[in-house]
Amino acid sequence: MRRALTNAVCLALLATAAPIFGREKNRAGSWSPEAIDPLDREALAVLDADLAAHRQAADLAYQKKDYRGAAQEYLFLLHHQPNQSTLLYNLACCYGRLGNAHLAARALVQAIRRGFNQADLLDSVPDLQPVRREPVFVNAHEYA
Numbered sequence: 001m002r003r004a005l006t007n008a009v010c011l012a013l014l015a016t017a018a019p020i021f022g023r024e025k026n027r028a029g030s031w032s033p034e035a036i037d038p039l040d041r042e043a044l045a046v047l048d049a050d051l052a053a054h055r056q057a058a059d060l061a062y063q064k065k066d067y068r069g070a071a072q073e074y075l076f077l078l079h080h081q082p083n084q085s086t087l088l089y090n091l092a093c094c095y096g097r098l099g100n101a102h103l104a105a106r107a108l109v110q111a112i113r114r115g116f117n118q119a120d121l122l123d124s125v126p127d128l129q130p131v132r133r134e135p136v137f138v139n140a141h142e143y144a
Helices: 002-021 052-063 067-079 085-098 101-113 120-126 126-131 135-143
Strands: none
Touching: 052 067, 052 085, 085 101, 085 135, 101 126, 101 135, 120 126
């Protein structure tokens, strides 16, 4: 009896969470507007994010050389602040440290499109050294 009740409670919780967790992503990896229920109780939960704490977590992870963890935090922040060129540049540096030239180049191009104007850093910053000679990165660098 106790197990049946526990299972029923779990199913009820899953049913209420399904509209939140079952959202579809579009091809670009973003939530599609059609998948968002504006009347859902959790629709405004995105506003509860402590962006300052996530920025600190991203910077701390980067300082600790946890580049994957830092990239996760920067990506989270970019979902809230997509036009922050510094976040995109920092993300490019994470990808550079992880040796992923393609993603480093994509993040860098987006940073430049959004106003990042410190092109002199691209040749000197050690974070981008692992990918600096990769063709895709060279092309992105020329975009600056």
